[in-house]
Amino acid sequence: MLCLAALLGPRGLAGQDLVTAFGRYQLDVWRLEDGVRLAFTSNLVETRDGYLWLSSESGVTRFDGVRFAVFDGSNAPALRGRPRLQTVPLLEDHAGVLWIGSDVGLFAYQGGVMRPAALDTSLTIDQVNAALVDPGGTIWGVTRSGRVIRIPPGGRLHEVHGAITSYSGSSLAVDPSGDIWIAAGDRAVYRVHGDSLLPLAFPPGLLVDDPNRAYVTSDSTVWFGTRTALIALKAGRFRRIPLPDRGGLGALSTIQEGPDGRLWIGTHGAGLYLFDGERFQSFTAADGLSDDRVIEILRDRAGNMWVATRDGLNRFRRLPFQVLTRHDGLPAAMPGAMIGEPSGTTWLAPPTGGLFVGRLDSVSARFTAAEPVRNYDRVTALAPARGGGVWAGHLLGTVSRHLSGAAAAAPVAAGLPPVTEVLEDADGTLWIGTWRGLFRLRAGRRDSLTRREGLRDDFVHRLHRTGDGVLWVATQTGVVRSVDPAGERFEPVPLPDGSANRAITLFEAPAGTLWLGSAEGLTRVTGGRPAFLSLAAGLPGRWVGSGNPDAHGHLWLGQLGGLTRVNLAELLAVADGRATTLASVTTFRALDGLPGGDPGAWPHPWTFTDPAGRLWVAMGHGIVVTDPAQAVADASPPPIHLEEVWVDGAPVPRTDPLVLAPGARRVELRYTGVDLTDGPAVRFRHQLEGYDTTWTDVGARRTVSYTGLPPGTYHFRVTGRAGRGDWHPAGASLALVVEAPLWRRTWFIAAALLAAAATLWTLHRARLQARTDAIREERTRLAREIHDSLLQGFGGISLQLHAVAARLPLAAGERSAMDRVLQLLDGTLTQARAAVWDMRLPGGATLPLAVEVEAAAARALAEGPTAVTVTTQGRPRALSPACHSEALRIVEEALANVRQHAAATRVTVMLAYGWRRLECTIADDGRGFDLAQDGRRPGHWGLLGMRERASRIGARLGIATRPGQGTTITVAIPYRLGWRERLRWPRAED
The missing domain is CATH 1.10.287 (Helix Hairpins)
Incomplete structure (x- = not known):
């Protein structure tokens, strides 16, 4: 039985604020209460089946992205009786075997079975501390005593010539040439070339204090970590890079290259560093790391960075977005409205009040206040100004213009109702939407436009001017458009049935096609027939608060809790009626790194696209930026594994087929889909062929049980998919045979x-x-x-x-x-x-049939004018008594009929003995008769009697006759009664 800890989610998602690191990673943390029992020293190994392995107390732990499974003496027989065992997962070799080091020798794990690896008895007292597998499949290791060993594929353990003196390190690395580098501590670094162990000579004057880590990056640079510095060796040249001073706590413990080429550096007490070749960025327990004492770092195949510390397991998940939060310099937790100028200046109007101006990059934000924070008179509308800067409308009815670096300007309009929207035309005309109508400022004159000029009502929500010069106004109850360039009059625009009237946003995609986003869905207002799209059209949610087309044919929609990317051509096809639903829909949610929360209706807008084509989106608790060309999440299906089988509440060995004995009532199957990036989002479906008629979609559930399966053969199949990907084509399967009880x-x-x-x-x-x-x-x-x-x-x-x-x-x-x-x-x-x-x-001895037939003929036709001849063909065979008796009676009856009715001059009786039956023929040359009539005359029972006798012994009786042409009677008689005739024959013959 595996010890499982089922998690609702990592600690990084427990709070409302997203914990991010280094601008592109989301941090998730698992601690002891989540099932992580890290040992003092914990290597991290990712195996080819997708699992993550780490050390635990007296065993090893396996992680599938959701659950931790502990292998120790309670469930692994090879580990029993060793309660204080020190174990370290070392590596996975080319054959898929996981090698585990311990203080009692090596263990090997494969196919669900852990066994001792009997390679060398000396390893039971000389523990392998570090190991790796080179590109050729050879395993290299360093023991506690400083021995260097190698194990070629399928070969025996071999000890490399030479010895490491004063060994205190625990790190090996292999370079592209196949040489092995060993950091041994005490200013000692060794290189294994061929089969020789050679010390590395550092240049005089190079400060190398206790190198305890060796690592080779993708550019062939060999790195050594010491207590105070990084040392890089490339093309024969050394470079020493001092680590930030942390008062003696920053000694390097581990090195790992990130997916972008930057180095992740763990320390013994100063947390993490990210080194880009020039500068260090720090991330510590104060920022969310589980502990500042870093043990190991691993980059998995998906690009996630795993960090094991003394107090937990940390996952830095590479996000499709760069995220900026208040931690990175935003002036408020909720950014609110956002305007980006082509110059790079960004304006923010948080819903909590104030107006801020500054600059954003991918890792930091720098802002200053352009307006003080006054919640009672907060900015409720923000719009770009012609010539630079922004227009800001306020709750108390003022509108002012702000320029970057300039002093606060006096309001250009005051005394208005609460402002909801601001729009400036190319000619300088300023349109101001309020709670009580639309206002136009032009050439120093302010005009009020209300229902009298054609507005649906006086509560203005959004303004938008399309490329053809038409001004569109969305109010509380509908949409109108200007009928003249000056905007003196408006006319209503019909919306499709079912669509909402209250606009949250108006946008064009593509140019000339206007869309209205609302709490109910997306409505096409112009550019084609009016159309309303919502859940039935394939949108993952109803609420649409923003829309931004990119240069790659996609439309990005801001929805509750995240972003949705749809194919713009598909969207237009659905709106035109040429398609029924969207086929290419990608959703991004909190697990993709979006900083949680949902923006309110005001202030607005929340998005912009910069000159480089990057999309910036203000979310509820931060700002995300993404390159639409690269923001494609990996949706490949995760590996699917059937992990455990339980029968009637007890685990059983998993064999294929699995045979269930009679009386087994309940079988439980536990499966998983290994996804180290987004495990909780994996969805499953399963089918028990022979019992289920269709697939059963079970969501995130990872167990299924069947009770009272009838005897028979079944085939269990389970498959899974990532949250927005395709189903795994194969999945996992298991044959089950339910044996029937004896009586079945x-x-x-x-x-x-x-x-x-x-x-x-x-x-x-x-x-x-x-x-x-x-x-x-x-x-x-x-x-x-x-x-x-x-x-x-x-x-x-x-x-x-x-x-x-x-x-x-x-x-x-x-x-x-x-x-x-x-x-x-x-x-x-x-x-x-x-x-x-x-x-x-009955059944006594009789004369031969031919003799008895001759006697019967003599008796029947004696003294008469009819001559009779009896002949025999074939070898005579004895008939059964029943057949003999009935055959004789049939002949006697036929001869009696000849005597009484035929007036024949000659009768011939032929006995023809065949292989299986006797054919007896009685033929006369008498007057004959009409068989259809004479055979049924009352009082004439001879023919009927013959038929009955023939039927009783299974014989076939045939009569051929015509008036004036004589009569021929043929009867085919079996030598013995058939079994059906014996059942009917009332005489015992045996």
Whole structure:
């Protein structure tokens, strides 16, 4: 289980005022209460998966931009049993392994597993204090005793020849040639060239006191840090740069090159310095740094500067803007209205009162008061003056002009209602908007213009003159425009439905297209059809207080809490109806370094563009300046990682696939998106394929749980994006297999079904057996009754007839008839006894079918005119008793029909034995019949009986006949009953 500290945000955002440093960085701070447990010495390492690693008490800490995860003896088995362990994350090698130094040896972390790195037993007592990896992948390190070691990729540890004497430093650096520089303290610097350790000789007279840091910048300069100075070595020449004197507290502790090439210098007690090659800028705990004792500095891949101190972790986030606050010299916390002159002079009118004039640059502000601070008569309108300077309108109804460096001028207008807006024309005409109408000062004359001259109402909000000479006036309830150049009369301008009437700003973008910004959105007044754009059009907010087009086709809108950049062509397309929403919208908020707060409606304006094209914006708590060509935030998606899996409240090893045993009720997945610049702004969505039908957008939440997943195979996917970027194309994924309980597994269900089928089959066989036994009992009873009654009676009749025949003197013809009767009676008795025997002993031995067919033909057609022939084809095969019996009965019935109805002269019986069945054909040359009618005549059941017998044994019966053409009966008889016929056959054959 990882020890996680979930943060609502760094300490730098807790207050209303933005903490900035060096003009271009925002400071965020994390301390112990935020989950940071820094050790006395803490290296900082950024790994390729995006995480930041730092030392902690008896372990290491990993940071993803929001949460700190601590690895110690409680969750890393390799660290157990070592409560006072000193650990230092050293480096990440080319294979992605994080190397961690400790006082008991080296550890390696990769793929979520920490293990001891068994390289050399001596490292368990000789700690590696500093290490680096060179461009070739070789790891270099310096131990506490001064040994220099190297580990080539995939090789063994090798000790460099030579030794460092009086080693007290902890710093290595590699230059572009591959040489290693080691600052060893006590005036000693070493260079590893090839496999040799060589001391560096400093020029005589160069003061080098205890060099403890070595660093190589991008221009190949080698820097050494000492207690009192920086020493630069480039092209064989040394340069010593003294550090600012801080009373012995300013000894250098670390060096790091910033993204702009300037050096960041940490000290042991004087905070930070930023060195541009000529001068030092200072930033200390008094400015917001967590502590003045700096341990380590790291520049991450995004250009952020991370500073570890004895009391916290500091992030200096490089901003897309340069920020100026009161700390940098602004005369008030809220700048208010702002006018920038082409000469570089800037005028500020804070809402708290006063008027200030001065100059701004990217790092500082210098202002003096042009008017004293009088809140009761504060400046409520500010406008550029023709020829330089500004016009200032006041709450008590005065308007005055101010020039830079000149004494305060007397008001040019007084006794007016509260002034809301001032505008000067090219001819010197001054327009003054007030709470009670519009005033015009021209040639010493003051005219009042109100609703009588066409204004919508007398409360003037904004004035603007477009390039075509039209004066536009926005009042409380609408917009009007002048109908004559002198502005004597005005006419109303219709606004689209849904738009607000109260203007906060009027601006042109592009020239000839006038826009009105209000609390409800953005309205196009002229330059195309009237149109209203707000949230539905893609704006991130309704309120629009300023608008500035840049030279790159974008429009910058001042909105509540920040700035919004839109593509101007897209904006016009939406206004024209050629598009439905804005596609390219970039928002900048407090996390992007904007100095918080929202400006009020007055005084105005708050923005200007300088001759260099830079945009200056007065925000609620400072001024930002940006180059529109460079203010493009990185919106690439952050790396997405699935960090932990918990099942029923306990962590489990993360395997892929993850197999959940039967009975597991709740699975929880913890994931993250690593963004060291703006972690809280990362947004996530996830989907459990096989369970969820669509992606679920969960905002900033970094955990998801599922309860009661049905057995099956699932695939969990999570992806994320930066606040205004695209979704990560791959994200992180994990296969889950929820095992079914025994009674729900496929083989168990199959076995249960087979057992049930066997049980049903057994019950069915038992039922059939019971039916068979009942039928056998009934057949036995019938056989007994036939034997005891009919057979006995017919037997007596036969005896009596034989006796009569023996005693009576019969003529030859009569004797012959009597013999036939006796023969027929004897044959009938024989068949009856056979039938009784068969009923008692079904399935007994029988004669071959051909023999029985010949006997049946002789009986049926004896003494008649019909000749009969029985032939056999194929090798005779035995039929099952049921098939044998029914086949014989069908032949007997067919021959009986021939005798009774056909009047045939010849009958042929053919027994053809095939591979699977016997085909029996009975063909006569008799009169034939109409099968459709004669087969259904009442009282004629022979054909029906044959069909029923054939059906019982699964045989196919065919009859071919026509009147006058004889009859052919064919029956295809199986050798044994099929399983369906056996279920229907009421006799037990086995």
